[in-house]
Amino acid sequence: MAKNHYETLGVDKKASQDEIRTAYRKLARQYHPDLHPNDEECARKFKEINEANEILSDPDKRKQYDFELENPGGGFGGFGGFGGQSGGFGGGFADIFGDIFGSFTGGGRAQQQDRTGSDITIEIELSFLDAAKGCRKEVSYNRKEPCSDCRSTGAKGGTAYKTCDKCKGTGTIQYVNGNSIFRTVSQRACDSCGGSGRIIQEKCSTCGGKGYQRKTTTVKLDIPAGADTGSYMKKKGFGEASSYGGSAGDLIVVFKVAPHKIFKRKNYDLYVDLPIDFKTAALGGKVRVPTLDNTVELDIPDGTQTGKVFTVRGKGINSKYGNGNLYVTVYVEVPSRLTKAQKQMLEEFDNSMEVKQYDKMKKYSDSVKSLYGDNPYKGKE
Structure with a gap:
């Protein structure tokens, strides 16, 4: 195994999904490319963190990864009776290799049922000023919500389940591949029961046995000052409902910021181009420049040339991550029409x-x- 994803995130191999999620968020904030422009080492680290999170936050991928981590050879030899075939096996095979697969099946059915719902990603557009100053927005989107009639079980009230015949209640199917004495063992969620290990005998009429219903949801977002195109925020528990009665996923809101006719920005700094006349440039004077809230007076010294940059400190974007400045670039305008x-x-x-x-x-x-x-x-x- 080339990389140890647990070491990348700094968590124990037995870490819970919440611990993995917390570690990922902390490291992602620490090494985010927006905070370290042109830093190749941080970019590489950020890529490794995302790769580790993608594997460890997905129960199925994590099971397979754990198996490969514990069995770097990737195969088993000397097992008769399977030949060179590739196929699926139910309970008997699981019983034989129970000690091997125990570390990554997580009890099969129980772990499948506790699976977190998928995240939902949406994009919203913000005006330049709303993004810079912060705002409150309401957004509506379509999501899976737990069925209120069956409480996400998918079964009609009062009815029972039966054990899945294909996986014998484990929720997973193991496969053996290979034509030599070395065979690769892999597993997948059972396609008959969807990984739950049980079959609904009588489906809920409201959700059709899915355990969820699709509905339009509206949420309020308190967007902090400093949002920029490509930045995002998460609303925990507002993603897709779990098909197995677990916790819902998260809502990820990605921002797209509209340009402004006066301001430009870089991180938390604002930039303004200010045209002035020849007299003010030559003799000096006072002009007013715009900020996010109002206009402020700027002293132009005599002999000011085109391209001169003036700094108005603290008049950029003020966020919890830092305070920016306003940079004013002067351009001396030559009159185009003279008597x-x-x-x-x-x-x-x-x-x-x-x-x-x-x-x-x-x-x-x-x-x-x-x-x-x-x-x-x-x-x-």
Whole structure:
């Protein structure tokens, strides 16, 4: 066995599903790629954690994994009577190999009945401001709910079950594969009883023997500040009902955040592009910039150039995971339409200027002169 999934999650081999789920959530939060961008080691660790959880959170996959963990050779030899066939065996085979399979069948029927229902994943779209500031949403979705008439048993009230003839009540079927003395042993849930180990004699008329009914459910979600596209939250016990009377799965709500016409974001920081006029850039002044809640005043110093970034601390997204800043990038806008009088005034102003009054133009002019002895700005010394 190349990897020990129990060691990956830091749990004992006898850990319960709740312990596995708790360990997974803790490690997933710790190594989530969103918290460690460009960190290949965290990405690898996160992938291993998900792989381990996928195996250990599924009862059937976990049984098979436990068997392979205890029997790394993967086969048995010297058992006569089976030849090279591949087939299913009921109670007799289980009795012979009861000591081998005991560690991963979990009593067969009992573990099947306690199986947790499947998770449900839905996606909802949030406005930029709702995602940034947090909000309460109601969502409706379709799910399996326990049948109230039969209490999830699938049997009509007062009727009994009978033991499944195919698996003899174990809930599983063992298979032997191989054409040599080495044979691979595997198991599957019994397809006759669905892994329950028993057959309903008279089905519940309300649910048709399924033990559940499909209904539309509406839940309220308190979405914390800082939700982003691809992030998600879980609502425990609001997934599919278990077909075996166990606990329901979880509802996983994945968020998709709509873009905003002013704000952009990266993690908990906000970014705004601010156009200013030539006069404000040259002489300085005060402008108001938007935040998530209102506008705040920003001082623009004289001589401000396009691309200058100003930081407004604490005015990004404030969540329980951290507080962001607002970054304002200034762009000096050149007027696109001028009157004849305005053009004349601008010409007079330009004629009064010298290259040395423009830092970047001066640096560029000196560089060109050093190469070719030529002034790129004719008439402006």
